[in-house]
Amino acid sequence: MTTQGRVWVFGDNIDTDGIIPARYLTTFDAKELGAHCMEDVDPEFSSKVKPGDVLVAGKNFGCGSSREHAVLAIKGAGIAAVLAESFARIFFRNAINTGLLVLEADGVRGVFDTGDTVRVDVKSGTIVNETKGRSLTAKPVPAFIQEILDAGGLMEYAKKKLQTDAR
Amino acid sequence: MGMTITEKILAAHSGNKQVRPDDLIMAKVDFVMGNDVTAPLAISQLKKYGLGGVFDLSRVALVPSHFSPPKDIKAANNVRVLREFAKEKGIVNFFELGAAGIEHALLPEQGLVLPGDLVIGADSHTCTYGALGAFSTGVGSTDLAYAIAMGEVWLKVPPSLKFCYEGKRQPYVYGKDLILYTIGHVGVDGALYCAMEFVGGVIESMSIQERLTMCNMAIEAGGKSGIISPDATTEAFVKPRAKRPYSFYASDEDAEYERIYEFCVDGIEPQVALPNLPSNACPISEVGEVKIDQAFLGSCTNGCLEDLEIGAKVIKGKRVHSDVRLIVIPATPTIYKDAMEKGILKTFLEAGAVVSTPTCGPCLGGYMGVLGDGEKAVSSSNRNFVGRMGSPKSEVYLANPAVVAASAVAGKIVHPDDVQ
Numbered sequence: 001m002t003t004q005g006r007v008w009v010f011g012d013n014i015d016t017d018g019i020i021p022a023r024y025l026t027t028f029d030a031k032e033l034g035a036h037c038m039e040d041v042d043p044e045f046s047s048k049v050k051p052g053d054v055l056v057a058g059k060n061f062g063c064g065s066s067r068e069h070a071v072l073a074i075k076g077a078g079i080a081a082v083l084a085e086s087f088a089r090i091f092f093r094n095a096i097n098t099g100l101l102v103l104e105a106d107g108v109r110g111v112f113d114t115g116d117t118v119r120v121d122v123k124s125g126t127i128v129n130e131t132k133g134r135s136l137t138a139k140p141v142p143a144f145i146q147e148i149l150d151a152g153g154l155m156e157y158a159k160k161k162l163q164t165d166a167r
Numbered sequence: 168m169g170m171t172i173t174e175k176i177l178a179a180h181s182g183n184k185q186v187r188p189d190d191l192i193m194a195k196v197d198f199v200m201g202n203d204v205t206a207p208l209a210i211s212q213l214k215k216y217g218l219g220g221v222f223d224l225s226r227v228a229l230v231p232s233h234f235s236p237p238k239d240i241k242a243a244n245n246v247r248v249l250r251e252f253a254k255e256k257g258i259v260n261f262f263e264l265g266a267a268g269i270e271h272a273l274l275p276e277q278g279l280v281l282p283g284d285l286v287i288g289a290d291s292h293t294c295t296y297g298a299l300g301a302f303s304t305g306v307g308s309t310d311l312a313y314a315i316a317m318g319e320v321w322l323k324v325p326p327s328l329k330f331c332y333e334g335k336r337q338p339y340v341y342g343k344d345l346i347l348y349t350i351g352h353v354g355v356d357g358a359l360y361c362a363m364e365f366v367g368g369v370i371e372s373m374s375i376q377e378r379l380t381m382c383n384m385a386i387e388a389g390g391k392s393g394i395i396s397p398d399a400t401t402e403a404f405v406k407p408r409a410k411r412p413y414s415f416y417a418s419d420e421d422a423e424y425e426r427i428y429e430f431c432v433d434g435i436e437p438q439v440a441l442p443n444l445p446s447n448a449c450p451i452s453e454v455g456e457v458k459i460d461q462a463f464l465g466s467c468t469n470g471c472l473e474d475l476e477i478g479a480k481v482i483k484g485k486r487v488h489s490d491v492r493l494i495v496i497p498a499t500p501t502i503y504k505d506a507m508e509k510g511i512l513k514t515f516l517e518a519g520a521v522v523s524t525p526t527c528g529p530c531l532g533g534y535m536g537v538l539g540d541g542e543k544a545v546s547s548s549n550r551n552f553v554g555r556m557g558s559p560k561s562e563v564y565l566a567n568p569a570v571v572a573a574s575a576v577a578g579k580i581v582h583p584d585d586v587q
């Protein structure tokens with residue numbers, strides 16, 4: 001599976017209040033949340049972002065609260081993947097559990113400028129900046145996590161497990 | 168080879184003799200918690216995927232605290248989702264209004280989370296319960312849904328970092344100051360994915376409340392968990408409340424740590440985290456002139472009886488500055504009642520503060536004290552991200568309860584000695 005899209009670059013420590021401010025947490029409708037994605041970091045972001053776009057960020061992306069609304073807001077805004085130097089762990093779990101493509105790659109932020117085009121090959125973890133002709137490789141995904149991803153997220157994984165246990 | 172307390176708890180819950188950092192395990196959970204922000208999404212997931220069972224009706228807590236008492240119709244409907252789910256399934260630990268408080272103060276107080284437990288909660292500050300010697304970590308709504316149905320959670324065994332504190336604390340230096348100092352030292356991602364183990368003479372001399380405060384903020388350094396070995400202080404706290412058996416674990420002498428930090432606390436002043444990261448910790452003598460519009464004493468970090476007592480002692484017989492709003496929020500109904508009986512609430516009211524019913528409220532810019540454009544607040548809570556307590560143009564300074572109370576009197580951020 002590959003995904004290709006236009007890149008938006010963000011810095012280090014983008015926190016969950018930045019991704020989706022608490023004032024919108026009374027809903028978990030992805031579209032509604034998506035309309036406020038990154039609002040306090042870049043107020044115009046949700047009007048500029050297009051479906052299939054990719055976020056590239058520095059260290060510790062998604063730090064702060066456990067709100068899965070952050071993943072929903074990103075998905076709701078149509079963003080296809082987040083590539084970062086590192087992720088905060090709860091955000092990372094939430095992304096894996098709900099099937100948002102997240103890849104960690106050392107130095108990824110330095111290779112992109114906003115507006116570049118990226119191509120990501122998910123299986124091999126190859127990340128290519130098509131605009132600049134540079135590429136790098138993401139950290140491999142552990143087998144167990146791949147199992148959750150292959151099942152289509154944690155809830156599908158649970159369903160399968162219960163069915164197997166019942167047999 | 169030896170194991171850390173964290174590794175021992177994770178091994179015991181995953182049916183392994185030994186676990187090592189980076190092992191991926193499926194572990195049994197002892198207790199699961201969700202709140203009014205995270206649980207509605209989890210409940211909708213359970214419905215969507217047709218998972219109707221609850222792994223253990225006595226080991227799930229649903230606590231509306233963030234926007235409860237409901238601040239608007241949407242918030243009220245979220246609480247309704249929790250209430251109806253709890254009723255339908257027969258979940259006993261549903262806490263509303265008269266019984267509800269901030270989850271991380273409520274669960275230890277009610278004896279629901281215990282030493283040796285593996286606890287997950289759909290709230291990032293679930294790491295708080297490590298103060299009792301439990302492995303406890305925050306997860307998202309889907310993890311919560313999975314755990315409610317299956318009674319387990321997938322985890323990567325975290326490497327452990329050891330933080331050792333020795334020496335003699337200055338007056339007005341509390342667990343809050345030591346954790347702010349530590350986060351300032353290692354940075355907001357300094358403990359990313361790691362278990363933060365707090366040890367040393369200073370930790371041993373701390374009350375449970377201070378330990379809870381320290382473990383509460385492990386997440387602010389990126390930590391997966393914070394943990395303190397249970398001891399006689401833990402036993403004294405837990406014994407009268409526990410509703411089921413518990414076990415004490417301790418790290419082996421030869422346990423492996425990714426890194427060991429040693430701090431001598433003698434020279435550490437009360438700390439203030441400047442906007443907009445908890446890691447911007449600064450000794451109070453170097454903060455400079457910061458005029459404030461609001462002071463907030465509450466939250467899961469510093470909203471317990473001991474915290475209110477500390478604040479009340481500083482403010483007794485003084486007046487809140489005419490340019491400042493002081494908001495005091497006891498974290499649970501029991502704390503509220505105890506603070507009332509001890510005259511603490513009266514002290515605050517006489518000083519010109521407002522006292523609210525237990526809620527997270529202002530801590531996350533929810534309601535009950537949201538900041539406007541350009542306003543500055545000093546807060547006993549744990550986060551000062553952009554927009555955390557309201558307008559993205561406002562600023563939050565994190566501090567301990569004594570500094571919050573003193574600053575409310577002075578109208579600017581000051582050392583408690585400056586108002587005596």
Ligand code: SF4
Pocket residue numbers: 232233269270271290292466467468526527530531548549
């Ligand atoms: S008091 Fe603040 S940090 Fe604690 S649970 Fe509530 S919102 Fe979260």
